[in-house]
Amino acid sequence: MPTVVDVLLEQHLSPQWRGLLRALAAEFAAQLDHEELRQLMFRVGERFAAEHPLPACDSTEALAAALNARWASIQWGCVELADEGDYLRIVHYGAPLTAFGGDALAWTPALLQGSYQAWLDAMGASDLTVVQAGVPEDGYAVEFHLARATA
Incomplete structure (x- = not known):
C-alpha cells in the first residue's frame, strides 16, 4: 500500500519523465554492478x-x-544540517529518487552524495568525506555524514 510520501513524490514528478527514468535505471542496472552504479551517480x-x-x-x-x-x-526537496561534534549530519528530504524505481534506491542517493561532496570540497572541506549513512527505507529521507575518513 503506498504511503502519503509515496503519493506526494509520485505527484511531484512530471509524467513525461516517469517511464523514461525507470527504463534508464533498469538499463543502467542491467549493464553495471552496484558499485559502478553508485560511482556513476556520484559523478553525476x-x-x-x-x-x-x-x-x-x-x-x-x-x-x-x-x-x-x-x-x-x-x-x-530540502536539507537539514546538524553539527554532531565529530561529524556534520546531512539529511536530505524529498529528492525524487523513487522516480528511478524502488530497486534504484540502493544507488541513486549517490547523486546527492556526489553533489554534497563537490560543494563541500569547493568550500574548503576537501579533507573530509561525505558518507551515506545506510540505504533509505522509503526514499524520502537520505542521511549522510561529513567526517574525516577513517583509515
Whole structure:
C-alpha cells in the first residue's frame, strides 16, 4: 500500500519523465554492478554541483540556506544540517529518487552524495568525506555524514 510520501513524490514528478527514468535505471542496472552504479551517480552529482556552484558560506546556517535554495530551485526537496561534534549530519528530504524505481534506491542517493561532496570540497572541506549513512527505507529521507575518513 503506498504511503502519503509515496503519493506526494509520485505527484511531484512530471509524467513525461516517469517511464523514461525507470527504463534508464533498469538499463543502467542491467549493464553495471552496484558499485559502478553508485560511482556513476556520484559523478553525476559532482557534475551537477560544478554546474550549480554555491555562494560562499560562513556558517552551517548559511550553508543550509544555500543548499536549500539550490534544491528548491529545481524542486529536489530540502536539507537539514546538524553539527554532531565529530561529524556534520546531512539529511536530505524529498529528492525524487523513487522516480528511478524502488530497486534504484540502493544507488541513486549517490547523486546527492556526489553533489554534497563537490560543494563541500569547493568550500574548503576537501579533507573530509561525505558518507551515506545506510540505504533509505522509503526514499524520502537520505542521511549522510561529513567526517574525516577513517583509515
